[in-house]
Amino acid sequence: MVRVVSCIFLFLCFSAVAESARLSLSDYFTETWSTRAGLPHNSINGVAQTKDGYIWIATWEGLARFNGREFKLFTRTEIPGLPDSGLRSLIAMENGDLYIVGARGGIALRSQGGWRALPSSSAMVNHALVTEQGELWLALEGQGIVYRASETATEQKLLDKLSAYRLLQDKTGVIWAATSDGLYQIENKQVSKINEDSGLPNASVFTLLLTESGTLIVGTEKGAWQKKNNKFVAINPVLNNESIASLLEDAQGDLWFGTINKGVFRLSSLGLENLAADDGLPNNRILSLLLDREKSIWVGTNAGLFRLREAPFTNWSQSRGLASDYVRTVLSHSDGSLWVGSSNGLNRIENGKLTTLTQAYEKDPLSVLSLTEDKQGGVWLGTYTAGLMKVVNGQIYPVKNRSNGLISNEVRAVLFDAFDNLWVGTAAGLTKIDPAGQIHSFTTEDGLAGDFIMALNEDDHGRLWVGTGVGVSIFDPVTEQFKTLEFPTQFSTEYAFGFYLDGDKMWLATDRGLVRYNLSTDKMSLFGRDQGLPVDKLFQVIEQGDSLWLTSNRGVIQVNKAQLVALLDNPEKVQPMSVSMQLYDEGDGMLSAQANGGSNPAAVLHSDGQVWVATAKGVAIATPERLKEASKRRLSTVIESFEVDGKPITLPVGNEVLSLPAGVSRVSFNYAGLSFIMPGRLNYQTQLSGYNQQWVDRGRLAITEYTNLPPGDYTFKVRAGYPNSDWQNNEQVLRFKIAPYFWQKTSFKLFILVAVLFAAYAIYKYRLYHYKRIEIELTEKVEQQMHDLQTQADAFAHLANHDQLTQLPNRRAFDIWLSENFSQFQRDNKTLSIAIMDIDHFKLINDNFSHLIGDKVICEIARLLRMNFPDEGYAARWGGEEFTLLFPYKNAEEAARLCEIIRLEIAGYDFSELADSLSVTVSFGVADNAQVADYDRLLSHADNALYNAKNNGRNQIFIYNQGCITLD
Structure with a gap:
């Protein structure tokens, strides 16, 4: 089945020069556009590409121009003089011009970026031909064929009372016409019908094609025919029952046939293949075909525009014979074959042919998790539920399971080491089977980092690397001991899904990116999210050419190895952005971007240079050589x-x-x-x-x-x-x-320059003449202004730092003093106390005597503070009825004694002058810096003490953490 995918990434297909193997139609990457994507109509009557590179689409509701991102619509509004927006055909000329023809005889020409409507014909124009002589020939619906000696000349009729569908001029100058009455030949304006003696069936002819070799291909109601030695022969008998509506020759010389109701056929060295609606085509009615200069095939259908291209990735899936789409492991065999283990069995692929292997004793499906090859070319497989098995004479035989030596039947990795020991990594530990058949099992009790084994590899020192769900263990064959590889804490790495040995470096695919371990220096470096990697979790590392290929749940990532090594060697000097990488996913031909991991090998490099990746929808095969064609x-x-x-x-x-x-x-x-x-x-x-x-x-x-x-x-x-x-x-x-304004012109600027110079000279003379007088006046003015500014600055400074009502310093001034001095007191280990004073029941004073009396009370208390406050202290209005008092070099008890003097003075003061029966008391909260680290905490302690003083009856002093103090 051909998969229709909505996004697209690289155009990378085979070189136009180098001959390459053809893809089957099922391996093409496809995409569909319809009115939902911006097309004016879903019937794609014609597709063409002009010299500038645009793709043009003719529909019944107008013309669309496609730049790859969006469609731009052209209708009768954008093309004045066009009688109708319905279009039948597009004719792209070598000089870049584009003719459009359609309903109501409409003809228009786009040349050098502009549109020009030509005189309309008498009926709908199905097709047009501009001959080598500059004549314009028109194929009309129901009215035959006409020609004009020039674009605006009077029409001359050659055929009438039939429908003409297509016109073509061959290399000898002969014009061929596809009509409802068969094929016509026109030479020197002389018309002759090709009769049945030529080999053509008695049927309507819909389309024509002249191949690169000069062969005439005719698409009829009864198949496709080619002209050989003045005779027409059927191209393929299978097509003789099909109505061929469009024809195309691709870059490899293969022929494509668009049919009325069977989709598209391709005739190539692979034989005759069919692509229909069941395979992803929008509709089986094909109206037009186009090969663009990127070698993609565009198919105009009755239900939208369809495109096929060769992508970097092809696929083997269940639809092509795999036992299952969910592939867990792939093996590149020394004989050139590929082995694919999936959730439903084991397949072998060789020379494009697939074989399914069966079990010798069981018939139930076999879930294959891992594969390896021994020195004799034998294939061993680890399974999900049946343990270790081996392929013998084309059948799968059991070898070891839980009943005869394995720790678990779930085998995720198998490996033959340099000593021909077979290592079996299971979900419950590691088992070694030596050449003599002796079995040795290892678990966490024997030093393994974890029992869930997912990957195995051997380095050049004969050490076995074991990847688990909780880290990596290294088995030394000399000491027969395991050592746990300690990842740096900042890596946050646990899972190790795959290994790749690269000289004295071991690359590890982990759940936090790609880790490189230097076997010589024991140094590790990480290439992860912080360095630009688009994913956290990697499953396999493959080196191919100048790149490392990394598999993940979001696709396959190609990274330039030299640039990556430079970054890891010099992370302080090399920017992560300098590492070229590309993420490939469904838009590049993968049926699924979910590459599988947790079993090995999950990806391999084949002998032909292709990278095979196990995914959730079959095996994805990358052809890196296609990528090199990008810059060409x-x-x-x-x-x-x-x-x-x-x-x-x-x-x-x-x-x-x-x-x-x-x-x-x-x-x-x-x-x-x-x-x-x-x-x-x-x-x-x-x-x-x-x-x-x-x-x-x-x-x-x-x-x-x-x-x-x-x-x-x-x-x-x-x-x-x-x-x-x-x-x-x-x-x-x-x-x-x-253009400039007149004042921006050079002449005006010169005039202004001269005028300015003259004015400057006159002003200079005037200033020189009056210099002494002006100097005196300016000196006086400056002195007066400086005095005024100083006065104003002093007033502003006072206003900024003093309360307007009481003329005490305000909260801003208090905060500045405290922030600037608190740290010094702390460093010098000197005491500093603070008190917050609050007027008791001040709201009742405002309510009973008015806010004016309340303001006078505040002013009177401020005056009493100034009278009774020590010189070395600092008092400020905190806000409302609250005041703050600073007592440098005083502890809380000493500050409380001074506050007691103030409290008694206020309590005994006669406020009757302000209002009859008015009495005022205040409460204090006191704290010092003995137990605080910052002045905010000191203020908080004082505020807490004030809260307790007010809650305990007011008109008293409360020291933080000491309670209410009564001082003699």
Whole structure:
């Protein structure tokens, strides 16, 4: 089955020069677009690619232009003079022009970025042909064939009362016409019908194709036929019962046939293959076919646009014969075959042919977890429930299980070491079977880091590396002891899923990224999330070419090995961004991005250079050689729109320079790299000569904007590039100039300069003449202003730090003093006390005597504070009816005694002058710095003491942690 996938990544297919093996239709990567994606209609009557790289789509509701990211719609509104938006065909010319034809005889030409409607014909135009002589030939619905000596000349009719569908001119100048009445040949305006004696069936002809070799292919109501020696022969008997509506020859010379109701057929060295709606096509009615310059096949159907391409990954899945889609392990055999272990059995793949192996004694499905090969080429497998088994003469035989020596039947890793010992890693421990058949088992009691074994490997010193769910153990064959590999704490690593020995380095795939261990120095380094790795958990490490391939639950990651090594060797000097890496997933041909792990080997490098990866939907096979073709592909860049202050401007033709008016504040450019395989992954650079001569990286941003550009001449350049490749010479250029205002012109600036110089000279003379008088006046003014400023500054400083009502320092001043001095008192180990004083029942004073009396009470208390407060202290109004008192060099008891003097003074003071029967008392909370580390805590203690004083009856002093104090 051909899988339809909604996202796309790399276009990397085989080189156009180098011959490569064909993919079966089931191995192509596919994608579908419909009206939901922006198409104006789902019937795709025609598809074409113009010289600039755009893909154009003709539908019944207008024309769509595709840049790989979005569709731009052209209808009668955008093409004045076109009688109807319904289109039947597109004709792309070598010079970049595009003809569109369709309903109501509509014909239009796009040339040099502009549209021009041509005189309409008398009926719907199914197709058009521009001959070598410049004539315009039209295939009409129901009215035959007409031609014009030029685009606007009077039509001449050659055939009538039939429907013409397709026109083609061969290399000899002969014009062939596909019609409802069969095939017609037109030579020197002389028309002749190809009769049945030629070999063609008596049937309608729908389409025509001239191959690269010059062979004429005819698609009819009864199959496809090719012209050989003036005779037509059937291309394939299977097609003789099919109505062929469209034809295509691809880059390898294979023929593609679009049918009326059976989908697409391809005839190649693989035979005749069919792709239908059951295989992912939107619809079995095929209306058009196109091969683009990236070698992708575009299929226009009655239900949307479909595209096939060769992707970096192909797949073997259950639909191709695998025992199960859920693959756990793959083995590259020395004989060139591949072995695939899945949840439902074991398969062998050789030369593209798949064999399923069966058990010798059991018929139930076998879940295979691990594979290995012995020195004689024998294949051993570890299973989920049946223990250790071996393939003998094409059948699977049991070897060891829990009943005869294994610790567990769940075998996730098997390995033959240099001494021909067979190591079996199970879910409950490790078992060694020596060449004599003796069994030795090891668990955590014997020094293993964990009993759940997932990976085994042997280094060049003969040591066995054991990956478990709680770390890594290393078995020394000399001492026969296990040593636990201690990961640095900051790695936060536990699981070890796979190993790769690289000289004196061991690479470990773990649950926190890729760990590199130096066998010589015992040093470890990590390449994980912090270094740019897109995932935490890795399952397998494969080296191929200049890259390391890492498998994960989110796909396969290709990392440039040299750059990675440079980063790990010099993490302080090398930036993580310098490491090139690419994540491959479903958009690159994988049926599932979930690469499986926890059993071994989960991925292998085959002898042909391909990387085979076990996934949740079969085996994904990467062909790294395809990646090298990336930088060789031609990539077009186009400037799609130019806006000035938010208004679109018609793009110029050729090297024309756009003239913009004065006062332009913003110009913006929209551009696109025309790759239809990876449009969302392209990178862009821009340059605006006249503003900045350097190329500026724009990443994947397809829009650039400049604001407030001064008047002048500018040249905007943009280029697109593929990820991890050099920039191509594909710059697109747009030149424009911004006109100046009259005051921005050079002549006006010179006039202003002369006037300014003259005025400066006159002012200089005047100032020189009056210098003495002005000097005196300025001196007096400066002195007066300095005096005024100083007075004002003093007033502002006083206001900023004093309470306006009481003229005491305010809370701001108190906080400043405390913050600036508290640390010094602490360092010098000197005592400092603080008291918070609160007027008792102040709300009742406001309520019973008015707020005015309350303010007078506050002022009177402030006056009493100033009278009774020690000189070395500091009193401030904290806010409302609260005051704060600082007592440097006093402990809490000493400060409380001073507060007692103030309390008694206030309690005994006669407030009757302010209001009859008015009496006022205050409460204090006192604390010192003996038990605090910061002044905030000191304030908190004082506030807590005040709270207790008020709760215990008021008009008293409370020391923090000592209670209410009565002082004699």
